[in-house]
Amino acid sequence: MVPAQAMNPELNDRAQYLLKTLVERYIREGQPVGSRALARESGLDLSPATVRNVMADLEDLGLLRSPHTSAGRIPTARGYRLFVDTLLQVEPLGLAQVNDLEKHFSRAQNPSTLLETASSLLSSITHLAGIVMLPRQDHATLRQVEYLPLSEHQVLTILVVNDREVQNRIIHTDRRYTASELERAANYINGLCAGKDLYLVRETLLEELKSAREQMNSMMIAAIEMANKGFDRRPPSDDFLVAGQTNLMEYGELSDMEKLRQLFEAFNQKRDILHLLDQSLKANGIQIFIGEESGYDVLDDCSVVTSPYEAEGEVLGVLGVIGPTRMAYDRVIPIVDLTARLLGAALNKQH
Amino acid sequence: MVPAQAMNPELNDRAQYLLKTLVERYIREGQPVGSRALARESGLDLSPATVRNVMADLEDLGLLRSPHTSAGRIPTARGYRLFVDTLLQVEPLGLAQVNDLEKHFSRAQNPSTLLETASSLLSSITHLAGIVMLPRQDHATLRQVEYLPLSEHQVLTILVVNDREVQNRIIHTDRRYTASELERAANYINGLCAGKDLYLVRETLLEELKSAREQMNSMMIAAIEMANKGFDRRPPSDDFLVAGQTNLMEYGELSDMEKLRQLFEAFNQKRDILHLLDQSLKANGIQIFIGEESGYDVLDDCSVVTSPYEAEGEVLGVLGVIGPTRMAYDRVIPIVDLTARLLGAALNKQH
DNA sequence: TTTTTGCACTCACGGAGGGAGAGTGCTAAC
């Protein structure tokens, strides 16, 4: 976003280059990096002492920290942030890998296996946890509705949406409806709304309700009000898939049992993770939350890389990965990006 | 099953009593129990040396083992087995607790929330992982079927079952069917099968197919063959719910990260756990697998306590808990038992 | 024969001590 120079006027090219080298090495090795090793690895013809001075500066700027007095240094969240924003060079994916991914997607039968494919691919390729938010249904196309009487005050609503998905929910009514009443209502709604997307359906029903009220047609009013309940707006997305949670158990930096437990708990609770994913919905590309940046304590030692996915020009949801802050961003970013695009394309194809 | 005396002719009352005391103490404290402590705790007027002799005998019989030379002793799987089969006195549940559980079940709206309630209650009360196998649907009552054409060779089948559950699947056909053809087929099948259970539906269809073939009615043959695919027998149960997995992270004996990872992986894979639950389907009450008894390596340090649950006299599935072998069997067993009965009753009520 | 006493022995655990290695910060020279 903001170029590094503006953020840190003091940060000259050499310091940036050393920071980059340090972060890369730390991501690779997982050990604090000392001045000696950094001097050697950087390829710059500098003595460790000089490198030490630079490192001290970087520490003052809050980009590095030392775990203890005489270990090397490791990046802070801010350090990673600068690295990711301005220093990182992303490794483009090989054609073979792209083809391989595409093949997996082409095997999927229906939208929900597509989503599962996406999350399990994310996790297996990156060795992190893969997450895929379920697509919002606002712009799904209604094909057909059906109503069945259940009991005194309950009606089962079945929506066929996007040609091959079936949603059902139970709605509560103020009075009993007979099967034939419900059938007539369904015919009426189908005639009116079939082929429209759910957002439009809601609008159509509201208009229809108004005109029914003007005509004082109480039959229709009741039918529409009932139908409306079946189409009530759901929260934009209230669920997501996770794959490869257990991958996270293999990273030393997350191996504190209590912290890990809380992290897994967060996956189960879903709330916090969903909030985070929600933020990425509006972003128009890869979004990265590093460590504390997410704002959730359980994710303090984690980074989250997300990308929205879209079909027919419409953002449907978000997918991404969760892993330790020390992850191979250069590999992960293009994978998340590509997976989002492939998932979108595959959803399109199944239109 | 086999009384202890028959199994271990050498095992006199005193030895049994000491074993019981030892297991109880080990379950309570989690520390290997030494001769001194056991002598005191047993209340018997014996010196530690005598107790040592008894413990040595129990070790020879494979009921106890010592983690190392000079720790106390802990039960083996066989030790727990003897304890559970012949020594354990189950603690009956308080009325308050029963009522409390019942209240939770009465709040559930539909079968699937009932199952979730059961698994989360199991886990929260026992502090273990709660599992509930999804009910088999063989004896679910068909209410209505519906067919929608999808594409050249695909038809979407929607089954409404048990009055409030909706199942849908895509079936592949040999030719294109028009909407009106499918509607006629649905009417025909509904007239024939609505109100029957799925098992009966399959039988009815087969008979109908035979008579259609005799009449050479190719229309009907095609319709029935298509319908049949929508009712194909599913594996008896191919899924289960888990709640409170993370509880298992708090037990020291399971805290080896690699083992724990494999255990969680087994929950994800589902296959092994399902096999185990399947075995309990035929049992007619509480079933307990202790440590290696389960036959699955990942469960070596775990015990599984299960009970089938039934409604309308029909076994629908299995529920239970998974936890460390060192669990409070006296508390867990009645809880699993009661939960199974309450779940069955609640499913009955929603008939 | 069963139980107890006495005793030597084993092992895990925890703290103390010490050397090695890695790395730092600071100062003074280049």
Add this chain to the structure above:
DNA sequence: GTTAGCACTCTCCCTCCGTGAGTGCAAAAA
């Protein structure tokens, strides 16, 4: 601005050792 030199500070790992808990065995007591 950069480097060399140096004292210093950590962690890590090893060893040593005392303590406490618990064992097994043999001989004495019941």
